[in-house]
């Protein structure tokens with residue numbers, strides 16, 4: 001923790017207008033009045049920023065050189081953003097978690113995986129270290145983590161201070177200033193940083209591109225998105241292509257389509273319309289590197305690994321909605337840059353779900369991610385029939 005500008009307000013004592021609209025990725029916020037405003041379920045079993053910092057430093061110390069931990073940037077409130085690098089292979093896998101601070105299981109899973117891959121000398125883990133370079137960025141939005149909310153902690157004034165060309169421009173559409181029973185962005189605003197990415201990794205903010213919209217690219221106005229972008233570009237310089245990008249999120253509670261079975265997590269490899277289609281023509285400059293088939297194979301590697309754990313609840317994996325056009329997400333931007341991309345949407349955001357089933361969900365996610373890592377390390381993922389992706393059951397929403 002480097003600096004602290006102000007005291008955080010974690011929840012609002014004031015109930016305001018119901019039915020307020022917020023962007024609908026992951027679980028939309030249902031802003032219905034709630035008389036038990038202050039009684040959000042406990043989340044103390046999850047990892048705080050300080051705990052993560054300590055844990056990563058300890059892993060680095062005890063990994064006998066297998067894990068390299070580096071501070072690669074700072075959140076707007078001055079909290080460290082870490083990168084843990086494991087392995088020396090020529091295939092590179094970037095995995096991030098908690099881009100939304102109320103989506104916390106991914107960080108638990110990622111930390112466990114860093115420990116295991118970095119310190120376990122089984123043939124499987126040794127193979128991962130030899131064949132892959134795994135770059136893990138747990139908790140990339142630590143200000144939101146500490147507030148247990150989706151958005152960053154940053155005002156539009158801070159953006160225009162950083163980018164004076166935006167003076168007088170309407171704030172970006174993903175700037176939160178609302179208040180509801182869960183969060184008080186009115187007195188403590190912030191951004192959905194998962195709309196701040198742009199497939200043009202060298203983009204600088206232009207006044208004409210504001211306020212923008214969900215189906216348009218972002219601007220890299222938040223230091224958190226800039227940090228991830230810089231890591232991604234660094235890996236591109238080193239490896240040419242970032243082969244795989246995995247983003248660990250949470251969604252609401254759903255069932256598998258046509259059943260009563262609760263979803264454990266949903267997967268997806270599709271975040272923008274294909275550049276070769278009419279709808280995706282605006283992305284035609286990325287058509288050569290966009291590799292949807294590989295994304296589908298990676299998703300299948302995760303799906304198959306979890307299916308092999310046996311039946312319910314681990315078997316209850318579904319597809320996330322496939323008709324998205326979200327170039328401002330990290331997944332959308334990096335997929336257009338040629339990364340095989342995988343979205344995990346784990347059940348239950350912390351403001352309503354708390355830490356229920358935390359251990360079980362963590363194991364399911366780890367199994368899925370290990371399925372991808374093993375498939376990439378052995379090369380077997382490229383043998384999977386990408387068409388099978390369409391057989392993954394839909395989510396009933």
Ligand SMILES: [Zn+2]
Nearest residue numbers: 026100249250
């Ligand atoms: Zn999310």
